[in-house]
């Protein structure tokens with residue numbers, strides 16, 4: 001472990017891998033709350049519908065209001081975290097989760113419930129960009145992909161925990177009118193724990209360097225990776241910071257503009273391949289293929305489990321075979337699965353387990369590729385000074401696209417039927433494959449500063 005001596009030098013040369021893993025896990029709890037909060041409504045929905053006699057429009061608004069909060073949260077997190085630091089902004093996120101959970105549990109009316117869902121959503125939106133960015137900024141290049149993917153593992157764990165906690169609460173003897181309150185309030189405990197644990201993580205050394213606190217930054221990197229690495233990294237970070245002023249307009253300079261286009265496009269494609277049609281509507285899809293209500297819920301648990309297992313596969317592979325290969329294989333696998341799901345619906349081949357098998361294959365391919373890799377790339381492809389703001393723009397695009405797909409999917413099913421709806425997502429997989437093959441660079445093993453320099457080369461070539 002390294003400590004600064006009085007002259008500001010470092011007296012210890014060893015880093016600590018377990019410290020790095022611990023602070024990454026704490027940051028990733030933001031992802032757990034993200035996953036929990038987006039999935040919990042699937043169980044609370046039915047009770048809320050009865051309690052407030054919701055029309056289908058109000059039901060849609062009640063479910064998707066959280067996504068409005070996510071978009072706002074993702075939009076402000078960049079400026080806040082560039083100005084006040086990653087750590088303080090993560091603390092604010094934990095406060096929003098805690099207040100949002102408590103507020104929903106105690107809401108005296110539908111209006112209050114929706115206001116607190118939006119507040120929770122702001123927490124989700126902020127966490128969705130902050131946790132990966134913070135982890136990317138403290139990680140060494142050769143482990144960055146794996147550690148940032150912990151965020152996606154936390155998201156899918158949160159989704160599973162929400163399904164499980166909903167089912168436990170549904171089976172208790174509580175009055176129905178109280179069940180949704182417990183379901184929506186269950187996040188208060190992990191959110192409060194997140195708040196407390198955040199006091200033990202250090203500020204991001206890259207953010208500290210930007211504000212001239214080099215010695216603190218140096219001692220944090222030394223504690224993580226050893227003092228030799230710290231001296232080298234601080235030099236690199238300082239050099240990179242001299243290149244930019246940190247203004248919003250810099251996002252549109254030639255090299256960075258390409259990075260912005262790539263981040264935003266990946267964020268949009270992650271949603272346009274249709275993942276949340278399955279995550280949010282799985283029981284409805286399964287019922288259409290002839291499953292009974294109970295077995296449809298059982299099949300949904302399979303979706304959660306496969307999502308979790310294949311995220312582990314991504315964590316294993318992302319720093320070995322790289323981001324780009326995972327995205328390409330993922331697009332092919334998802335494309336084949338979606339084409340087959342559409343075909344099976346078209347042929348009304350509901351007899352065997354085939355639709356379930358291809359839905360699980362689709363989830364496996366997403367979980368091992370676009371799920372984690374997109375968040376990893378958004379956190380690492382932008383220059384130090386504008387990283388927060390650029391990641392905000394990309395993350396907002398992800399939430400807006402999520403909102404559009406989630407809202408349109410039931411309408412698409414009604415207007416176009418299942419085969420065409422799934423084939424539309426299949427076409428987006430083809431678009432994704434071509435986009436990744438032609439434009440997305442490989443960032444495996446490079447330091448954030450090396451990635452930053454590679455955009456300069458692109459901008460030079462573009463002029």
Ligand code: BGC
Pocket residue numbers: 038152155156270275276279307370371372402
């Ligand atoms: C996506 C979410 C999705 C989740 C499913 C995340 O990477 O951003 O929209 O619900 O993966 O595992």
